[in-house]
Ligand code: C2E
Ligand code: CA
């Protein structure tokens with residue numbers, strides 16, 4: 306039995322070592338990815354449900370490593386832990402603003418861009434400065450940029466975060482609460498932080514047409530957003546039936562595979578031109 310225990314212990318340690326080694330390797334690969342520009346930014350349309358027009362896009366990062374696309378859930382957590390997300394996040398902000406400025410010049414006026422922020426970006430580095438620099442460099446109107454934050458941001462250190470958000474809101478940048486309903490259950494933060502939009506999490510939206518409980522949650526979030534004078538976006542809309550149901554419930558915007566998957570920048574422009582008949 307003792308030998309078993311030792312063996313178990315041995316296997317456990319070697320697994321831990323392997324996982325640490327994987328993380329170290331991934332971090333050095335991420336460093337290379339930054340230096341060699343291996344990241345790409347994809348764009349997923351956001352549609353106004355009342356008239357079916359594309360009004361904006363969410364920017365979503367992709368890592369193209371040796372011809373394979375590594376999804377963000379595999380490397381964002383590692384980049385957050387090591388702090389590399391600060392540098393990656395700056396690149397995302399600049400690239401998103403550059404593309405959005407191009408859209409305006411191409412006649413896609415008013416199409417805005419939404420960028421995901423990691424809590425780490427608020428805790429290290431000077432986020433408002435980087436946001437303003439990205440806007441100025443591209444001569445982009447701040448109202449065309451929406452920053453997506455998650456409820457996890459409001460767990461601690463809220464004072465410095467509140468300050469930073471306030472500075473950016475004052476300049477005209479918009480904020481959205483991403484994955485709304487999945488995180489922190491204390492809703493006090495909603496009145497304290499100047500968010501303008503709730504993004505209803507995909508986990509509620511995707512199967513709402515077959516699961517009454519999920520539909521009830523979506524109804525409640527839509528009602529709450531109306532009561533609090535917030536915009537709302539439903540994520541993970543995968544079919545026409547769900548889009549129609551959301552519109553009927555008073556949801557303003559939708560995003561999901563029903564309209565389009567996230568697209569490379571050039572494909573996004575072509576998609577909007579065809580869809581909005583520009
Ligand atoms: P998210 O912000 O909640 O982004 C929405 C995710 O849902 C995206 O996954 C998108 O491709 C996917 N999606 C959109 N519509 C549908 C649909 O109809 N059905 C289904 N099944 N999925 C849909 P993606 O691109 O893999 O991104 C995953 C997460 O990675 C994002 O979740 C976000 O938290 C994070 N992420 C992506 N880009 C960035 C970034 O630039 N910075 C940071 N900090 N995080 C990012
Ligand atoms: Ca998001």
Ligand code: CA
Pocket residue numbers: 483484504506507540
């Ligand atoms: Ca989301």
Ligand code: CA
Pocket residue numbers: 484
């Ligand atoms: Ca999510």
